[in-house]
Amino acid sequence: MTGFNLSNSFGSVTEKTIDSQELLSLVNQARTSCDEKAVRNNVFIERIKDELDGETYKIFVGQKNGAEIEVAEMTIKQAIRVAARESKAVRRALVDKLEAMQQAHIEKNKSGSGLVEYRLAKAEQLKAQALEKNIASARDLMNMFPRLGDAANQVIVATLVNPLLGVEVVPLPAIEEHYHTAGEVGAMIGVSSQKIGRVANANNLKTDKHGKFFLDKSRHSDKQVEAFRYNAEGIKALKHLIHGVDVA
Structure with missing residues (x-):
């Protein structure tokens, strides 16, 4: 992820303009956080x-990596219109940043000081760094727990990314059916959670047909663990295996 350039952003707000390289950096930063491809200059x-x-x-004409490139310089208002061409998720994150830059300029004119815009730019820099760190943490968690389903992975990303951006860029998955822990299923059937686990393992019930793996806290420590939760089909199969009858 491209870092937020504090010195460039500070200067562009002061001049009430932003150049296309600075704007492109913000665009691609937002696109990366939304799992979209970067745009070429x-x-x-x-x-x-x-x-x-x-x-x-x-x-x-500007320079990038030793080559000449075209660079455009525009007002913040024009930049917001360019940003409006992005997808809904990218547009929300991007326009908020540009409007913050515009507001910083207004506040500076009121106070005669660049302190407000400096603080806003610094906050954006720290937010970008935290976002990069959280995205890396989400990837690490998903690699650590490969049996988690798409819905559980989506929750991980949403939990780590959305609070930093201040918008629901990654929506929480819709709950399509109810899932129950081994303890809850054991209480329904009248056996211990340990027996539920033994029967499920012995009969290979921990599959997508019978439930899903979720990220949960270990009962014995603060560690995160993969925990299987059972859907209606899983409960039905366990009842049959334990009691020898099919129960609706």
């Missing part, structure tokens, strides 16, 4: 030209 420049057709803005 030449594609982004064409998008800017199309959006701002007939308006006043600057185009000049």
